[in-house]
Amino acid sequence: MDGAVGIPPAVTEETEAFWSAAAEGRLVVEGCESCGAESFPPRGMCRSCHGRAMRPVEVTGRGRVYSYTVNYQRWLPELEVPYVIVLVEFPDHPGVRVMGRLRGAPEDVAIDMEVEIGFEPGPGGFAIPSFVAAGEGT
Amino acid sequence: MTATDRLEDRVVISGVGQSAIGREVPRSGFQLTLDAVLAAVADAGLTLADIDGLAMFPGGGKTNLPGYANGNLYEVQDALGVTTTWRQGQVEGMSLPFYGPALAVAAGQARHAVIWRTVKEGSAARRAGGRPAYGSVHPEAEGPLAWLLPIGALSPVCQVAPYATRYMHEFGVTREQLAWIPVTQRAHAALNPDAVYRDPLSVEDYLASRMISSPICLFDCDVPVDGSTALVVSAVETATDLRAPVRVEAMAGVIDGRPSWEQWQDMGKVGHATAAAMWGRTDLGPRDVDVAQLYDGFTIEAVWWLEAMGFCGIGEAGAFVEGGERIALGGELPVNTWGGQLSGGRLHVGFGHTAEAVRQLRGEAGARQVAGAEVAAVTNVGGIEAGAALLTRW
Numbered sequence: 001m002d003g004a005v006g007i008p009p010a011v012t013e014e015t016e017a018f019w020s021a022a023a024e025g026r027l028v029v030e031g032c033e034s035c036g037a038e039s040f041p042p043r044g045m046c047r048s049c050h051g052r053a054m055r056p057v058e059v060t061g062r063g064r065v066y067s068y069t070v071n072y073q074r075w076l077p078e079l080e081v082p083y084v085i086v087l088v089e090f091p092d093h094p095g096v097r098v099m100g101r102l103r104g105a106p107e108d109v110a111i112d113m114e115v116e117i118g119f120e121p122g123p124g125g126f127a128i129p130s131f132v133a134a135g136e137g138t
Numbered sequence: 139m140t141a142t143d144r145l146e147d148r149v150v151i152s153g154v155g156q157s158a159i160g161r162e163v164p165r166s167g168f169q170l171t172l173d174a175v176l177a178a179v180a181d182a183g184l185t186l187a188d189i190d191g192l193a194m195f196p197g198g199g200k201t202n203l204p205g206y207a208n209g210n211l212y213e214v215q216d217a218l219g220v221t222t223t224w225r226q227g228q229v230e231g232m233s234l235p236f237y238g239p240a241l242a243v244a245a246g247q248a249r250h251a252v253i254w255r256t257v258k259e260g261s262a263a264r265r266a267g268g269r270p271a272y273g274s275v276h277p278e279a280e281g282p283l284a285w286l287l288p289i290g291a292l293s294p295v296c297q298v299a300p301y302a303t304r305y306m307h308e309f310g311v312t313r314e315q316l317a318w319i320p321v322t323q324r325a326h327a328a329l330n331p332d333a334v335y336r337d338p339l340s341v342e343d344y345l346a347s348r349m350i351s352s353p354i355c356l357f358d359c360d361v362p363v364d365g366s367t368a369l370v371v372s373a374v375e376t377a378t379d380l381r382a383p384v385r386v387e388a389m390a391g392v393i394d395g396r397p398s399w400e401q402w403q404d405m406g407k408v409g410h411a412t413a414a415a416m417w418g419r420t421d422l423g424p425r426d427v428d429v430a431q432l433y434d435g436f437t438i439e440a441v442w443w444l445e446a447m448g449f450c451g452i453g454e455a456g457a458f459v460e461g462g463e464r465i466a467l468g469g470e471l472p473v474n475t476w477g478g479q480l481s482g483g484r485l486h487v488g489f490g491h492t493a494e495a496v497r498q499l500r501g502e503a504g505a506r507q508v509a510g511a512e513v514a515a516v517t518n519v520g521g522i523e524a525g526a527a528l529l530t531r532w
Binding site for chain 2: 006007008009010012015040041066067068069070071072073074075076079083085086087097099100101111122123124126128129130
C-alpha cells in the first residue's frame with residue numbers, strides 16, 4: 001500500500017504540532033491545561049471548558065475501530081487501490097477520534113477490532129495515520 | 139401588515155424553474171443560471187421588475203470540486219438589470235434552499251427573492267475522466283479537508299461510507315434491502331422526461347455494480363450533471379399576484395453534533411434534531427405526508443432521513459424500503475418521485491427535491507403525479523448540514 005499519492009495538508013498554527021509529531025511516528029492531540037479534557041482535531045480551545053491554554057498530548061495504547069470503508073475508486077491517477085480507511089477511537093482517550101488508513105488485507109477489517117497506532121508516508125512528504133491490527137506487530 | 143407569529147406563514151414558494159439538465163449541457167453555467175432564473179420568475183407569474191432579492195449557492199468564492207461553483211451573484215444581477223434590497227451567497231448554512239430567502243422575505247427585506255444552484259459537475263467529471271477527487275482543484279487540503287484528503291478519504295463517498303458501514307452493522311440492514319431505493323427511484327425517473335437516467339434498474343443490476351467505497355456502490359451515488367434550478371420565495375400578501383404558490387408549513391435546520399465528516403459521533407442520526415425541530419413547528423405528523431423528497435446524495439442519506447423524519451423507526455428503514463412498494467408511486471409514502479439525485483441528477487442541496495415537491499403540490503408533476511398530494515416533505519443533505527421542511531398546497 002502506498003499513501004504517497006494524494007493531496008497534502010495545509011499546515012496551520014493549530015495543526016503544526018500534529019504533523020510534526022506524525023513525522024516522528026507519534027499521535028498527538030490537544031489536552032486542556034485547565035480541565036484536562038482531550039480533543040481532536042486541534043482548535044486551540046478546549047471543547048469542554050473553553051480554556052485557551054492547550055498543550056500537545058501524546059496518545060498511546062490501543063485504539064478501537066468505530067467503523068471503516070474499503071475504497072476501490074481511483075480518485076487520482078496513480079492512486080493505489082483498494083485501501084482501508086478507519087475511524088479509530090481510544091478507550092483511554094475519550095473525545096479523540098482519528099481517521100486514518102489501516103494496513104493489511106481489506107477483508108480483515110472489522111468494527112470494534114483493536115488497532116495499534118502507526119503512520120505511513122503520505123502525500124507531500126507528510127506522515128499520515130496508518131493503523132495496524134493489534135497483536136500483529138508492525 | 140398581514141404577518142403572523144410564524145415566519146413560515148409570511149412566505150410562499152411561488153416559482154420553480156430549471157435549465158436543461160444532462161450529463162453534459164454545452165452551455166456555460168452562467169447561461170444555465172439565466173435559463174433557470176427566467177423560467178422560475180415566469181413560473182411564479184412575475185416579471186423581473188418584481189424581483190428584489192437574489193441568492194445563490196455557493197457564493198462566488200472558493201470551491202473544492204470542479205464544476206461545483208458557477209458564476210457570481212453580481213454578474214447575474216447585472217444581467218437581470220434588477221434592483222436588490224437583499225443578497226446572499228453561501229455555502230455553510232444551506233440547510234434548505236428556501237430557508238435564507240424565507241427569512242429575508244418574512245423580515246420584509248425582500249418581497250420576491252430568487253435563489254439558484256447551478257452545477258457543471260457533469261462536464262467536469264467527463265473532462266477529468268471520472269468523478270474527480272474532492273479538493274483536487276487545490277494543491278493543499280485546507281480546513282476540515284486536511285484530516286480527510288491526505289489519508290485518502292478523497293471524496294464524500296469515502297467520507298460517508300464508514301457511517302453506512304456502522305449503520306448496517308448495528309441494525310443488520312443489508313445491501314439487498316437498500317437496493318430498493320435506487321431501483322424504485324429509477325422507476326420514478328422513467329416517468330420524468332428531465333431525469334438523466336431513465337432505463338430500468340434491477341436489484342441484480344445494483345448488486346452487480348462496482349463498489350466505490352464499501353458499502354457504497356456505483357448506484358448508491360448521485361449522478362454529476364450540468365444544470366441549474368431556481369426557486370422564487372414571495373411574501374404571502376402577494377399571493378393574489380402569483381400563478382400557483384405553495385405554502386411553507388414548517389422548516390428547521392439543526393446541527394447538534396460535531397459538524398465534521400469524521401468527528402460526527404453517529405452520522406446515522408444527523409437529521410434527528412432537525413426533524414424534531416421541524417415537527418415541533420406544525421400540528422401535522424409523519425402520517426400526514428403524501429410525498430417525500432428526501433436528500434439522496436447517497437442512498438444511505440435517504441435511509442437516514444426516513445428514520446429521522448419518523449416515517450419508520452430507527453434501524454427499520456431497510457425493512458421499510460424492501461420490495462419498494464411503500465416508497466413507490468402508489469405506495470404509502472412515494473419517495474423522490476423525480477428520480478432523486480441518484481437518477482434525476484445531482485442538482486444539489488435540495489434544489490431538485492424542492493422543485494419536485496412544489497410541482498407535486500400544484501398537480502404539475504405529469505406522469506409521476508401523486509394524486510391529491512397536499513403535504514410534501516423536503517429534506518436536505520444529511521451529512522454535517524441538515525434541513526427539513528413540510529410544504530403544503532395553497
